[in-house]
Amino acid sequence: MTTSPPDAAPGWDDLLRTGTGPVQQTFLDLVRTTRAYVGYSPDLVSGLLQTPGYAAAVLRLVVDFYGTPDDIEAGVAARTARAQYIGQDGRTFHILLGEQALRTNLGGPEVMQDQLQRLLDATNLPGLTLGIIPAQARLLVHPGGGFSIFDGNRVEVEGYRGAETITDEGRVALFRKAFGLLQPSAVYGEPVRDLITAVMATAGRCC
Template sequence: MSTQAEEALHALGARLRGFRKDAGFASGRAFARATAWQESKVSRIENGKQRPTEEDIRVWCDKTGQNDHVGDLIAIVRHVDELWLEWRRLLQTGAEQRQKQGLQVYAKTKVFRIWHPTVVWGTLQTAEYASETFKQVVSYYEIPDDAEAATAKRLERQQYLYRGDRIFNVLLGEQALYTNFGGPEIMKGQLDRLLAVMRLPRLSLGILPRSAPTSIWPGNSFSMFDDRLVQVETYSAEFSVSQPREIELYARAFALLRQSAVYGTAVRDLILAAIQHYDRMPTD
């Protein structure tokens, strides 16, 4: 979970603990008896380890005589939800809607800083490569199959590579050249695409070689949009970072990763080596 969401939950838990004590419940066990909850649930909520539901907030405030605070506390819970969005909920109608939302963020951004250790960044993907990634998303999250529509919407992002004065700073791990989506022919097409776009004047494409000394652990992929938003993806959820001091940590991480990356001719050589790798693979 993002630090900002964790902090919000800890602050909420401390506030609820204060309500409990002010109401005369000396222990979490006593409050659990009054609410017919498990004592462990009370403890997890008070210690910021569990996000209370809106109904939990209503019960808590009712039992502690703090009903005037229900609206304020529910607003906090909803804000935490915005910071931490489970993929199953985010993708419940399919993947296309999430791609539409991404376009809105792109339209407002002037400087992009992108780190993907194992996968080619979506805006640089070919249609075939993107389609393979969405097939996996549909299967993994068991969502409606709109891979074709999601692919088309993702490809709309590419317009920003050619329009306006946006700057794209993209770092890929060398593994991204070898993570096999769809087989040798699709991968060679994707690698050819990288060779083409790396010549774009406002795109800086760096690759972090597998054996390069690093000043910071690679971590999860993340996308920075100016200095106002960072989005981080995990298997279970996507979270957004908007707090300035947290954004600064991601900016520092990007700068340290960039120190280990290679550019220009060295990138071209790494891509060509990957193409040769797929040339040697059977296509059946």
């Protein structure tokens, strides 16, 4: 009999055994209790800023890949509900996206146009700081994969294998350091809007 290492991430087979809805509800509950959030997503739009169409496309890929119960509607409802907490009661959200997140085609041209417009509109949301790391920006740290930090003391990381919650102070500090080194490579404000607008002008011309 083999056992998993004590720090192994829970597999998606276990996490998604009853569908995407419960997992998304868990993240919604976590966001509800968070006062300060920072997150990095190199190639997908952050779940906090996803439109229903984009979220449905993401969760469709998850359901099809893992063969889990198809409750995408419930998953989308919980996933998109996170956005209501941006700026609420003084909450702060600092999100970094890689430029590739604007270009990764999920759901087709219409879905992507709606999603890019959502990002454009989100630049005016109180409580949200949105940065984008241009594809040719010089990096000060290996880009790595996406992660979310909640109130500076809890990290959530997802991958093909599963999801991992990190609360060890030393490991959490590494993610805070990584975010701090990624941030100088990002653009903010008007350059972000210019970049999104430029991608919108070309979205759907291929594939």
